[in-house]
Amino acid sequence: MSWRDFWNGEHSIYVSPRHKALHYRAIASDLMAHIPAADAVVLDHGCGEALDAARVASSCGRLLLCEAAPNVREKLRAQFGRKDNITVVSPEEVEALPEASLDLVVANSLVQYLSRDELKALLETWRGKLKPDGKLVIADVIPPNVSPLTDASQLLAFAWRGGFLTAALAGLVRTAFSDYRKLRAQYGLSTYTSEAISELISEAGFVDLQRPTNFGHNPHRMTFKAAKPN
Known part of the structure; x- marks a missing residue:
């Protein structure tokens, strides 16, 4: 099983609706x-x-949703297929987009499932598809020193605030015996220091690198924002 296979099937990453x-x-x-x-x-x-x-989509002109897992793409099309300004695409269709056609690219909680070479290739693709001065946001990057225990504690804090603590406790037990844990042990997750990923982003030709607040509930992970030069 690959990470794509995992996300394409049924899983218990989310502990409750x-x-x-x-x-x-x-x-x-x-x-x-x-x-x-x-x-x-x-x-x-x-x-x-x-x-x-x-x-x-209500806050922009057009929203492209890119997902590698075919089953997830079908769910997205079923949910948003009638929205005129939402288009569901595969990674291959992103590569086929016209050059300089995007104002913003966001990749949240993605790079941990990519190899370094895969990330470098995507950075090149994103740079080509962005308009001059278009922005790239890479969010939820995992530093090497953030452990699964830290992630678990942040989930529990989120669950306490969100009113699903009991489900979160049960979900952590399920995850301990799940395919996610097995895959994480087999393949690992790609982690980056702030300096390492900043260097990759800069080497890909992006400028004006910033460190905004991370997406989601885990402040121990990192978000980076950069621009394509004019």
């Missing part, structure tokens, strides 16, 4: 804070189920 809804609501709000204009063309690369995408 409330957890999933609150997660995607928070991510949507964080993404919307970076939309530069009401007519912006936005790519959410690695969007997952993107439950709150309609709200994001």
